[in-house]
Amino acid sequence: MAPRQCSRCTVAKAMLRRPKTQEQVCRECFFTTFEEEVHQTIVDNKLFKPGERVAIAASGGKDSTVLAHIMTTLNSRHGYGLDLFLLSIDEGISGYRDDSLETVKRNEQQYGIPLRIVSYKELYGWTMDEIVAQIGTKNNCTFCGVFRRQGLCRSDPILYCGVPNLDTQALDRGAVLAGANKIATGHNADDVAETVLLNILRGDVPRLGRCANIITGEDSPLPRVKPFKYAYEKEIVLYAYYKKLDYFSTECIYAPFAARGFAREFIKDLEAARPMAIIDVIRSAEDFVFAAASEEKLPQPRTCERCGYISSQPVCKACVLLEGLNRGLPRLGVSRTRGRHGEKAGLHPSVARSDPSSGPPGPGTGGSEALRAERIRRAVKQVQISYEEAGGT
Numbered sequence: 134m135a136p137r138q139c140s141r142c143t144v145a146k147a148m149l150r151r152p153k154t155q156e157q158v159c160r161e162c163f164f165t166t167f168e169e170e171v172h173q174t175i176v177d178n179k180l181f182k183p184g185e186r187v188a189i190a191a192s193g194g195k196d197s198t199v200l201a202h203i204m205t206t207l208n209s210r211h212g213y214g215l216d217l218f219l220l221s222i223d224e225g226i227s228g229y230r231d232d233s234l235e236t237v238k239r240n241e242q243q244y245g246i247p248l249r250i251v252s253y254k255e256l257y258g259w260t261m262d263e264i265v266a267q268i269g270t271k272n273n274c275t276f277c278g279v280f281r282r283q284g285l286c287r288s289d290p291i292l293y294c295g296v297p298n299l300d301t302q303a304l305d306r307g308a309v310l311a312g313a314n315k316i317a318t319g320h321n322a323d324d325v326a327e328t329v330l331l332n333i334l335r336g337d338v339p340r341l342g343r344c345a346n347i348i349t350g351e352d353s354p355l356p357r358v359k360p361f362k363y364a365y366e367k368e369i370v371l372y373a374y375y376k377k378l379d380y381f382s383t384e385c386i387y388a389p390f391a392a393r394g395f396a397r398e399f400i401k402d403l404e405a406a407r408p409m410a411i412i413d414v415i416r417s418a419e420d421f422v423f424a425a426a427s428e429e430k431l432p433q434p435r436t437c438e439r440c441g442y443i444s445s446q447p448v449c450k451a452c453v454l455l456e457g458l459n460r461g462l463p464r465l466g467v468s469r470t471r472g473r474h475g476e477k478a479g480l481h482p483s484v485a486r487s488d489p490s491s492g493p494p495g496p497g498t499g500g501s502e503a504l505r506a507e508r509i510r511r512a513v514k515q516v517q518i519s520y521e522e523a524g525g526t
């Protein structure tokens with residue numbers, strides 16, 4: 134049987150089936166299509182303006198490494214006129230972040246753009262290793278998520294809501310110190326779809342209205358953008374693999390199950406049944422129309438009276454957490470988010486407590502693993518049947 138030709142160039146041999154579109158393409162066409170789709174996202178959504186100084190939030194992981202590679206490629210190919218640099222937050226997690234920072238240091242050389250590293254230790258006086266020694270591994274993601282940026286960390290996905298600049302954030306501080314106008318993060322389509330789903334499950338309409346935004350904090354001095362909003366995680370991995378990019382692939386040692394949260398597994402199952410489901414979840418969120426009243430429920434940004442950074446409260450969450458650490462009361466402020474929705478909504482406290490924002494969505498939360506797996510299997514089966522019934526192939 135003759136080898137199948139690339140459906141794009143129709144000359145070269147097809148080497149892979151694109152996870153997003155199922156097209157069979159050669160490697161070169163995969164690279165150019167992937168890059169040009171990101172370029173189109175950037176152009177269509179006016180993510181950057183010429184002359185801007187852009188911090189690429191670089192963890193050393195696959196998403197931000199591919200982002201750094203693509204941003205430098207597109208910046209020179211299409212003449213964006215951006216002043217790019219890598220910005221890394223060193224949370225102080227030995228055996229994890231120190232190793233991934235070594236990768237980012239090599240990326241600095243490989244992509245020829247400067248690197249700025251900002252540490253929790255210098256900003257807050259504490260490393261995550263020291264915090265974990267105080268608080269243990271149950272609520273540690275709350276500290277990390279708040280200090281880095283509420284919700285940048287996937288292990289605390291419920292919080293990465295797209296609400297701009299509500300708390301003291303290491304990335305913001307680092308970006309301000311380095312004179313940036315914008316921060317670009319490696320959040321991908323799977324991350325966004327997962328957040329949409331979590332906000333639906335949680336009934337958090339105000340956040341649902343914003344979580345699919347490609348730009349957050351548009352009116353602030355330091356907006357954040359997600360150039361990979363429509364890029365599938367699988368394609369990012371394939372891109373990094375075929376391009377032989379240098380990235381770090383270990384999960385955080387303090388949240389080893391973080392990437393296996395319920396919503397993430399569900400999104401993966403939906404994708405397996407119908408690849409465009411990820412985009413459809415995002416598009417649904419984009420097209421929701423919300424009552425004006427739901428916006429009013431979001432806390433309005435103000436200035437923290439202690440540190441001066443933008444906060445939703447008189448004293449920002451980072452300052453509350455820090456105060457607890459410094460007073461030897463590390464739990465101070467940790468459980469404040471509990472009941473914010475469930476108990477206020479009149480739910481029984483035991484139901485409200487299953488609110489996943491109170492901890493990383495590891496396998497242990499809210500029912501046994503077997504029950505959860507069964508629920509997912511049933512839900513996916515329903516999707517498959519209705520999809521087939523609808524004439525899907």
Ligand SMILES: Nc1ncnc2c1ncn2[C@@H]1O[C@H](COP(=O)(O)OP(=O)(O)OP(=O)(O)O)[C@@H](O)[C@H]1O
Nearest residue numbers: 190191192194195196197221222286287318319320
């Ligand atoms: N320590 C860090 N320093 C700088 N940016 C970070 C850091 N951690 C996360 N980010 C930014 O937040 C995005 C989402 O972070 P998350 O923890 O969900 O990791 P991820 O999806 O595995 O991404 P990556 O593969 O880039 O690590 C990253 O793509 C990156 O842009």
